[in-house]
Amino acid sequence: MNKTLVLLSMFFFKAIVSAQFQPVATPVAEKKVHWRTIHDDKVLDNYYWMYDYFGKGPDSTKVVDYLKAENAYLEISMIGTKKMQVDLFQEMKARIKEKDESLPVFKNGYYYYSRTEEGKQYYKYCRKKGSLDAVEEVLLDIDKMAEGHPYYAASGFAVSENNKLLAFGVDEVSRRQYTIYIKNLETGKILKDIVVNTEGDPCWANDNKTFFYTFKNPITLLSEKIKRHVLGSVKDVIVYDEKDKSNYIGVGKSKNSKYIFIVSRSTMSSEFRMIDALKPNDVFKVFQQRMKDVLYDIVPLVDKFLIRTNKDRALNFKLMECSLNNTNADNWKEVIPHRKEVLLQDIEEFKDFIVINERKGGLVTMCVKNLIDNSEHYLNFGEATYTAYFGANQEYNSTTLRYGYTSLTIPNSTYDYNLLTRDKKLMKQQEVIGDYKASEYVSERLYATAIDGTKIPISLVYKKGFKKDGKAPLLLYSYGSYGSSSDAGFSSTRLSLLDRGFVFAIAHIRGGQEMGRQWYEDGKMMKKKNTFTDFIDCGQFLINENYTSKDHLYANGGSAGGLLMGAVANMAPEMWHGIIAAVPFVDVVNTMLDESIPLTTNEFDEWGNPKNKEAYFYMKSYSPYENIEAKRYPNMLVTTGLHDSQVQYFEPAKWVAKLRATKTDNNVLLLKTNMEFGHGGASGRFDYLKDVSLAYSFLFTLEGIIK
Incomplete structure (x- = not known):
């Protein structure tokens, strides 16, 4: 008896007939009585035992066997589509440009980018110093790192302020439990500092030896603590411990590199804490204590903070500001009022400009506001249905906004928009290999x-x-x-x-x-x-x-x-x-x-x-x-x-x-x-x-x- 039939024989069967799919007996899972009783409501759950692989219960092996039997059943049922599946895979793969390179992003003296090679599943993470004509440094060869792993994800790439150290997270299981590693970019060596069970979000302080990260509960996988790691240290310090299990937490650095923020956020409220990025041992100061049913985000500028918030029933959010020193809500002043028809979604900050991502009539718009003369204008996207979004804008002192644009017929496109001259330039568009022509397809916007x-x-x-x-x-x-x-x-x-x-x-x-x-x-x-x-x-x-x-x-x-x-x-x-x-x-x-x-x-x-x-x-x-x-x-x-x-x-x-x-x-x-x-x-x-x-x-x- 072959392996497929062995798997299927572990369960009872009932026959199905389908004109389109291969007729085959279906797996029938065993029923085991389990009652749930709450609020005087008694419910029978015959398949509760399938929890056991996750819960490490007595039926753990039986759960895996059942899942394998279902997989075998699918394989037999769809055996007539095998050639079609292979052909479709090749057809879709053939549209992907295998040898490609992302747009370089300038940050702190270097251009960072990734590139892919023909036939490779992953990519190389690279940089060049000062000029795109400079010698390439391959910081991480993910193709090589992923060899032998059925699943491999690397993320959270963070380079220290002196450009010498790279922190990054790796997940080899696909449960979003990342291990953080540190690479010395001068020697190419991976340091002994290894941090496990994180969100994969290392955030460097400006002393080039300290980073913060989000630590997860190993069972519930909830992000519960923010820890501080100093290179060479054995034990990390907890700098924040979230007690409210309904909140997500994270840590990150401001775009102008002056602050490190801890954010705690639930569906209905948020709270920020901050320190000077030059002083990683300081105690995090609360920006504004969490308020019931109030969400807020903060954006630091040279001389003030901007606050996007729904405070005072501003359902679609409004924009406020406060000084750098007096940050509690009593000191917030309105910059853009709440608008019933416009959702204020996000802010991209620059030294002399802010760009406001808004949504009106179901579509994204972007408003550019000059911080010097207070003038403003909107970008024009010109299609009936589309998506527009902020791209990688790492450099605070820039006068160029990078944004993405796509629609149902237009491949993903990246533009650089000059905030001073209002000129835009298409920097890169997703290349669809073959004879794709947008003009051969039609998109519509309807209302039911x-x-x-x-x-x-x-x-x-x-x-x-x-x-x-x-x-x-x-x-x-x-x-x-x-x-x-x-x-x-x-x-x-x-x-x-x-x-x-x-x-x-x-x-x-x-x-x-x-x-x-x-x-x-x-x-x-x-x-x-x-x-x-x-x-x-x-x-x-x-x-x-x-x-x-x-x-x-x-x-x-x-x-x-x-x-x-x-x-x-x-x-x-x-x-x-x-x-x-x-x-x-x-x-x-x-x-x-x-x-x-x-x-x-x-x-x-x-x-x-x-x-x-x-x-x-x-x-x-x-x-x-x-x-x-x-x-x-x-x-x-x-x-x-x-x-x-x-x-x-x-x-x-x-x-x-x-x-x-x-x-x-x-x-x-x-x-x-x-x-x-x-x-x-x-x-x-x-x-x-x-x-x-x-x-x-x-x-x-x-x-x-x-x-």
């Missing part, structure tokens, strides 16, 4: 009407020649949580969909922040169901307008967007021909009840705390795992990672097991677990394309597209 009358923006793109006759396949994507905006951007992999007749659409649903802060407030906590009904209403709108039909409409989302997929599968299963749910957060109640799980306590202000009776029953009313019913469900592909630190593997595994045991249809249900990766999938720049190829093959098979 939600059940409560709210207008929900939709961005979509298709290839010229598309006919609105309801026959085209359409993939509708969204996220809709944490105030994260799903802006319209380019994807070279997406061309493999568009070139085969698919329409791709983004639903800018509530829970994001596309239409301002209220958009987010109306899609979280006790209003979370707006996120799900908005998505369903967008799908129905696209059907009504003949962009597609129920037989050709597909949905896709990941993580919290995977929660969205699970919710709409329960609420409107008849609307979707297929759903792809990536690393889906689908066991909401159980996860939010377990404070040992990473992210749980940080997110009570996003979902609610189920120890509160009202929050519990509201969460239970939409949690995908809790609401599976004996009815027909769409064809579904679900993916997860065994080492996922954001959404643990057992959520999608339990969900799929319960769906298999409950649903009444013969539609395809597949679970793919990456046994070596976590939340973000593979770390190499080509390996992730295998997951995309799998997803696209799933869609194409359902559509009868054979190549």
